[in-house]
Every structure is written in C-alpha cells, then in structure tokens.
Amino acid sequence: MTNSPFSEGIVAGRLATADLADNFADLHPRLDDHEALVAADRCYFCHDAPCMDACPTDIDIPLFIRQISTGTPEAAATTIFSQNILGGMCARVCPTETLCEEVCVREAAEGKPVEIGRLQRYATDVLMERGVHPFVRAPETGKKIAVVGAGPAGLSCAHRLAMSGHDVTVFDGKAKAGGLNEFGIASYKSVDGFAAREVDWLLQIGGITIETGKTLGNDVTLDGLRAEYDAVFLGVGLGGVNAMGVDGEDKDGVLDAVDFISDLRQASDLSDVAIGRDVVVIGGGMTAVDAAVQAKLLGALNVSLVYRRGTERMNASVFEQNLATSKGVRIITNASPKAMIGNGAVREIEFEYTDNDLKPTGQTVRLAADQVFKAIGQSLDGNDLPDLEGGKIAVDDTGRTSIGGVWAGGDCATGGDDLTVTAVAEGRDAAEDIHATLSA
Incomplete structure (x- = not known):
C-alpha cells in the first residue's frame, strides 16, 4: 500500500486537546498592574499626539495612558469608551501596528512604540470585569x-x-x-x-x-x-463571498474562509473541527491570514497562503504576515489560481505566476491540497x-x-x-x- 500524500484526508482531532489549548491561547495576554504602569511610563504624552490623529475613533490616547499611570484605570476606560464603546474588542483586534502605534514618537525614535493596544485592553478589562457601565441613559425621548x-x-x-x-x-x-x-x-x-x-x-x-x-x-x-x-x-x-471563477471551484474541499473561521469560533470543542493535511488559503487580507494560521494551529501539516500580488500589496499588515510565517505558514506571492484538480474532491491546485501588473508569465505550479479556503473578499x-x-x-x-x-x-x-x-x-x-x- 502506497503512502499517498492525500491518505490522511480531512479529519478532526489531529492534535491533542492540551496542544490545541496552548495553540489557541490569548495572542496578547493582558498586562498585569505593574506591567501596565511600566508600559504607560514610556508615553511622552505628546502635545500634538499623532497617535490620536491615527485612531479612527479619535480616542484621547495620551489622556487615557496618563490616567493609567496615575493608578486610575477605570477613568482611563471611561475616556476610551466615550469614543469607542467597543474599545475592549478593538484593543484585541485593531491593527495598531499600522495605526496609532505606527506613528508613535517612540516608534520613530527607538523602533519600539508605546503598547497602546495592550494598555487599552488593560484599562477596558479592569472596568468591564467590575461590572460597571460608565454611562447613564438620558431621559426617554419617545423616538x-x-x-x-x-x-x-x-x-x-x-x-x-x-x-x-x-x-x-x-x-x-x-x-x-x-x-x-x-x-x-x-x-x-x-x-x-x-x-x-x-x-x-x-x-x-x-x-x-x-x-x-x-x-x-x-x-x-x-x-x-x-x-x-x-x-x-x-x-x-x-x-456574500466572492467567487474565484476557476475550473473545479465547486469540488469537495473547496470552502469559504469566512465560514471556516465562523465554525471554528462557535465550536465548543476544537478537537471536533476537521482540518486537512495539505491546506491552501487563497487571498491576502486579514481573513486569509486568520484562516491560514488557524489551519496550522489545528494540526495541518502544510499550509500555504497564496496571493496574486506581492507582499507589499497585501491587505494583511506586516505584523499579520510575520505571525503567519512564525506559525509555519508558507506565503506564496504573485500567483493566481487557474484550476482545482481532483476527481470529485480537490487534490491539487494549479497556479499561474503573474508579474506586478497581474499579467500571466506563462509559468505554472501545482500545490497539493485536500482543503482550500477562499479568502478573496466579500460582497x-x-x-x-x-x-x-x-x-x-x-x-x-x-x-x-x-x-x-x-x-x-x-x-x-x-x-x-x-x-x-x-x-x-x-x-x-x-x-x-x-x-x-x-x-x-
């Protein structure tokens, strides 16, 4: 009996429960009280505050960091929530490395910005865990x-x-x-x-x-x-999820990345989530990275993220790209899907290399794949x-x-x-x- 590269298929429970728990632990654990004070002490409390200009919700970042530094995280959280009522989640998922932290004066001077995102999480977590809602509803208007x-x-x-x-x-x-x-x-x-x-x-x-x-x-x-x-x-x-428009897109094993992420988020037991041995994710945004990294964390042996342009054109930030590679994801650029190959279920994907203008070069490559996640945008x-x-x-x-x-x-x-x-x-x-x- 030959040892086919596809013999393992798409199965659940590739990793032990303990390994899955470690793999899916908090990406940026919350700062403790001392760590928060040390991190806040690095802020210059700039007069012109470029970090505020970079924040889409206009949070007064120097003010809330100063409030943390004076030992009043609840006041800091109120400052945050007054502009961003979902400041707790944004502290976890916002690409701070390309927004507030990218323009931090410490980043320009030292290459190490103030940890604004983690400080925001610290403050908001403290207030929320105390069961306090900082705002009072105005009298009813009847509207x-x-x-x-x-x-x-x-x-x-x-x-x-x-x-x-x-x-x-x-x-x-x-x-x-x-x-x-x-x-x-x-x-x-x-x-x-x-x-x-x-x-x-x-x-x-x-x-x-x-x-x-x-x-x-x-x-x-x-x-x-x-x-x-x-x-x-x-x-x-x-x-809606955009279609690739390639031959074989309807084969078994070709799935939408957003559905995969949603199913994983709602799973009560990660060991029940089935994952392939050879996984290919098509796309270059945050959804593509999230799908690729989680496929690897679930136990996929080979995970490739393939994008039709260069890394500099990816919507996923450099931090997200580095996170993917650090987890073992291979990023392949300047390659567009041409066909899904297999008898009923996908077994390989053929890609055609492109130049910087997305023009085909005539060169092709095939990747083994028993599971494909499409992350090419939503509509x-x-x-x-x-x-x-x-x-x-x-x-x-x-x-x-x-x-x-x-x-x-x-x-x-x-x-x-x-x-x-x-x-x-x-x-x-x-x-x-x-x-x-x-x-x-």
Missing part, C-alpha cells in the same frame, strides 16, 4: 430607531442612540449578536467568549432590544422599518437597499443614504476601510446625526 445588523457598526450606533434616550431595536440574521466580532476573527484574538460578554456589557445602558434570526429583505423590509420607526441604520456587513448581499456605489451602500460623511431617514455604516457602506474600529466610528457618528435630526 424609535431600527438598527439592522448587530455587528460593530450596529452595536456602536445602537448604544449611542440609547444613551441619548431613544429606544432601539436591533435586527440580525445570526443566532447571536456580535457580527464580525463574534463570527469573523481568529479565535486566539478573542478568547473566553469575550465578544458575547462585551455585547451583554454594552446592553447595560438600557433601551436596546436585540432580535436575532431576522434578515433584511426576508424577515423585515426597509419600507416596513421606515413606516414603523423614526429612523433606520443599516450595518448589515458583507454577507454586499441583498436587494432591499438604498443606492449603491462600487458595490456598497452610498453614504455621505454623516452616514446618510439616498433614502430619507436611512443611514448606513460599517463594511456595507462606502465610508472607509473595512476595519472593526472604523465601523465603530461610523456607527457612532451616524447615531449622532440621527439624534440631531430627530431633535431638530
């Missing part, structure tokens, strides 16, 4: 707002509206609230059910009702919401929507759409980068404009 999508944008919008005294109903198609934070990020970035706990903590403001299993266009309609509510905010995210899914621009809901600077009384934000809208922290900012700012409009 009702519908929010579609319980992800970062929708939750941020809902909280700010509730804080202003409005009643908010949040509709979401999933069985649980949280959106990307609950279903779409690597497990090692958010351990111990933090996403769900953060939602519960956020709801302490009062005035917010969440209805799960309700999708726009099926269970609720935009016209129906406009008739029943005083305003509508759409934070529906990007539910807006649905037809009961305002006017679109470039495949997303067209909005102005305040989040207003082409339909009166309807705002939008987050990944589904044209407002900015597809980042959790950006979605939070857009939801917050739309809520402010909704409040101003309803109060006029």
Whole structure:
C-alpha cells in the first residue's frame, strides 16, 4: 500500500486537546498592574499626539495612558469608551501596528512604540470585569430607531442612540449578536467568549432590544422599518463571498474562509473541527491570514497562503504576515489560481505566476491540497437597499443614504476601510446625526 500524500484526508482531532489549548491561547495576554504602569511610563504624552490623529475613533490616547499611570484605570476606560464603546474588542483586534502605534514618537525614535493596544485592553478589562457601565441613559425621548445588523457598526450606533434616550431595536440574521466580532476573527484574538460578554456589557445602558434570526429583505423590509420607526441604520456587513471563477471551484474541499473561521469560533470543542493535511488559503487580507494560521494551529501539516500580488500589496499588515510565517505558514506571492484538480474532491491546485501588473508569465505550479479556503473578499448581499456605489451602500460623511431617514455604516457602506474600529466610528457618528435630526 502506497503512502499517498492525500491518505490522511480531512479529519478532526489531529492534535491533542492540551496542544490545541496552548495553540489557541490569548495572542496578547493582558498586562498585569505593574506591567501596565511600566508600559504607560514610556508615553511622552505628546502635545500634538499623532497617535490620536491615527485612531479612527479619535480616542484621547495620551489622556487615557496618563490616567493609567496615575493608578486610575477605570477613568482611563471611561475616556476610551466615550469614543469607542467597543474599545475592549478593538484593543484585541485593531491593527495598531499600522495605526496609532505606527506613528508613535517612540516608534520613530527607538523602533519600539508605546503598547497602546495592550494598555487599552488593560484599562477596558479592569472596568468591564467590575461590572460597571460608565454611562447613564438620558431621559426617554419617545423616538424609535431600527438598527439592522448587530455587528460593530450596529452595536456602536445602537448604544449611542440609547444613551441619548431613544429606544432601539436591533435586527440580525445570526443566532447571536456580535457580527464580525463574534463570527469573523481568529479565535486566539478573542478568547473566553469575550465578544458575547462585551455585547451583554454594552446592553447595560438600557433601551436596546436585540432580535436575532431576522434578515433584511426576508424577515423585515426597509419600507416596513421606515413606516414603523423614526429612523433606520443599516450595518448589515458583507454577507456574500466572492467567487474565484476557476475550473473545479465547486469540488469537495473547496470552502469559504469566512465560514471556516465562523465554525471554528462557535465550536465548543476544537478537537471536533476537521482540518486537512495539505491546506491552501487563497487571498491576502486579514481573513486569509486568520484562516491560514488557524489551519496550522489545528494540526495541518502544510499550509500555504497564496496571493496574486506581492507582499507589499497585501491587505494583511506586516505584523499579520510575520505571525503567519512564525506559525509555519508558507506565503506564496504573485500567483493566481487557474484550476482545482481532483476527481470529485480537490487534490491539487494549479497556479499561474503573474508579474506586478497581474499579467500571466506563462509559468505554472501545482500545490497539493485536500482543503482550500477562499479568502478573496466579500460582497454586499441583498436587494432591499438604498443606492449603491462600487458595490456598497452610498453614504455621505454623516452616514446618510439616498433614502430619507436611512443611514448606513460599517463594511456595507462606502465610508472607509473595512476595519472593526472604523465601523465603530461610523456607527457612532451616524447615531449622532440621527439624534440631531430627530431633535431638530
């Protein structure tokens, strides 16, 4: 009997439970009290604070770090939450290395920035663990707002509206609230059910009702919401997954990376998650890296991340790329998928090398693969929507759409980068404009 490279197939339990627990432990463990004081002491508390300019939610970073340094982390957390109510999750998943920490004066002078992200997590964790909600709801206004999508944008919008005294109903198609934070990020970035706990903590403001299993266009309609509510905010995210358009894409073993990540996040036992021996991830963003790294951590022998452009064009940050390679992921660039090969199930993928202009070079390579994850971008899914621009809901600077009384934000809208922290900012700012409009 020959020892075929595909003989092991896609199976669960490749690693022992203890090994899986170690592999999926917290990527950046929380600082203890002494570590936080030492880290805060490195901040220059700059007058012009370039870190604040780089933060999409405009958190007063020097102020909250100074509050940590004076032994008042609860005050620091309140400073953070006043701008970013999901500051706990953003501290875990925000690419600080390309935002606030990249422009830190310490980074320019020493190549080692102040650990802003970890300090933010320290402060927010301290306050949340004490069961304290730092804000009080204003007197009820009698106004009702519908929010579609319980992800970062929708939750941020809902909280700010509730804080202003409005009643908010949040509709979401999933069985649980949280959106990307609950279903779409690597497990090692958010351990111990933090996403769900953060939602519960956020709801302490009062005035917010969440209805799960309700999708726009099926269970609720935009016209129906406009008739029943005083305003509508759409934070529906990007539910569709782009197709590669190559031969054999429908073979068994070819899966969407977002579904893989979601299934893994919801798994009660990681040893039940099946993974291949030879895994190939196609894409160059954060989702691709999250899928590739977790495939390796689950016990895949060979994991390759293949991107059609060079590493400098990857949406995944240099930190994320280095994380992938440190875990044993091989990154192959300037290669586009040409065909999935196999009899029923995928067994190999043929790639064609490209130049920097994506023109084929004529050279090809085949990679063994019993499992393929597509991470080539997502698209807006649905037809009961305002006017679109470039495949997303067209909005102005305040989040207003082409339909009166309807705002939008987050990944589904044209407002900015597809980042959790950006979605939070857009939801917050739309809520402010909704409040101003309803109060006029």
